[in-house]
Amino acid sequence: MDRIDKKLLTLLQQDASRTNADLAAEVGLSPSSCLRRIRRLNAAGVIERVVAVLNPAKAGRSVKAIITVELERHGEQYVRRFLDMAAKEPAVTQAYSVSGATDALLMLRLKDMEELDALTERLFREESNVARYYTTFVIRTGKDTTEIPI
Amino acid sequence: MDRIDKKLLTLLQQDASRTNADLAAEVGLSPSSCLRRIRRLNAAGVIERVVAVLNPAKAGRSVKAIITVELERHGEQYVRRFLDMAAKEPAVTQAYSVSGATDALLMLRLKDMEELDALTERLFREESNVARYYTTFVIRTGKDTTEIPI
DNA sequence: TCGTCGCATGCAATTTTATTGCACAAACTC
DNA sequence: GAGTTTGTGCAATAAAATTGCATGCGACGA
Structure with a gap:
């Protein structure tokens, strides 16, 4: 895990759709060498997965609670x-x-309040061992990222 | 946004590294048609970005607070x-x-306690308008996903 | 200090994948 | 019902990933 690996991880955490050749140029390696590093990071499990991140509003899930x-x-x-x-x-x-x-904290992505109602109904029924629960809503999002500093 | 788009979004949220031909077969489309749908979802901003998700422990950030x-x-x-x-x-x-x-809630990814100390020092200094703050630590993670149900 | 081993690198060839042009079909509009 | 829009599959093309191979660099032991 040298400087180049770290740079690659940072770049891939920001945009994993870039081409290998593009990344290679940015970190100053040949495409083949760059690819081998990325594969090593994948194999080692440092990179756990590559995913698409959706726009919550456009996916119909604007309420965060x-x-x-x-x-x-x-x-x-x-x-x-x-x-x-x-x-x-x-x-x-x-x-x-x-x-x-x-004891626990849940982060929710909801379509509307009805969905919250149905969910709490399911999770916090009588037999569910929940003594109390407090619901708060996200008003403004200042930051929401999957990126971890290396 | 028909059934196929939703299926594609679900699949891409789970694994965006799959080949287009592979996805196309799974949703029952030709590669070209599938690719055009994905591009449309990208252009429309439904897919916001594609990112690599790291293993926090292997990236040296095991403490979540x-x-x-x-x-x-x-x-x-x-x-x-x-x-x-x-x-x-x-x-x-x-x-x-x-x-x-x-008023606010922060989720942190930390290397160690020292880092937390330094961070709170910076964020909650005298002039920072913070009256009180409460720190809790994540003990066990039952779920942590970027996937939004469509 | 020198030789050897292990490992990462770059180049070039090859394979795989993405992309595009085109013709056709379905749905929708007027 | 004719025309338009939109989506589709096929096949050709372009782009990207992948691999084999030779080279170079640094670590280690003799």
Whole structure:
């Protein structure tokens, strides 16, 4: 993982649709050499996947909401069960168990409020071990990226 | 945006490194037709970008933290100013202003605790208009995806 | 210090993939 | 129902990725 690898990772995190020759020129390598580096990064699992990122509004998911959850029973297996259940929901994009006052945090991508209603209905029913939950809405997005500094 | 477009978007959100011919076969189109659809989705901005997603641990960023922030002055321009400042931090992957008891929420990708220390030092200095902030750590990740259901 | 080994590199040939022109068919408009 | 728009598949072409091979550089041990 030298300087060139890091540069490649930065560039690919910003735009993975560029041609290999283009990237090669930018990092100062030949296309073949550049390609071999990228393949190595792929094989090593540093690059986990290459994905298309959609415009949420144009994909009909403009509402972003965050739910913090306090469970009834806090044991590890209960937390895990809740996370598994939450992860199955397509509208849930992130599901974490967290330290602090609450047990879990969910990030949601919603079409409308009805969808939120239906979702909370499913996740927070009587038997679901949830003591309390707090819903907050994202008003403005200052930043939302998948890019990790290397 | 018919059934085929949606299927393409779903597939590309999961893996955008597949060949066009491969995708075309899966959705039941010819390569040329499939390519034109994808290009149309790109041009329309439905597909915002194509990016490489890294393995955080292998990229040396294993700590994920969430900071909720309460500002001193809550006016829109103050919130915006804070978000802009937060967005400039490479370790901040998501920065939102939110409804509810707090004003903003940040999602962080950190190398270690020192980095958190330095970051909070920068973001929450005396003059920064932050009244209070609460840091929580992600213990377990049940789900973390960029995929939006169509 | 010199020789050797391992590894990354660039070039050029090859293979694979993306792209385009074209003719045709379906849907939609007037 | 004629004309227009829009999408489609096929085949040719262009572009890109991939591979084999020879070279060069640095690390390591004799």
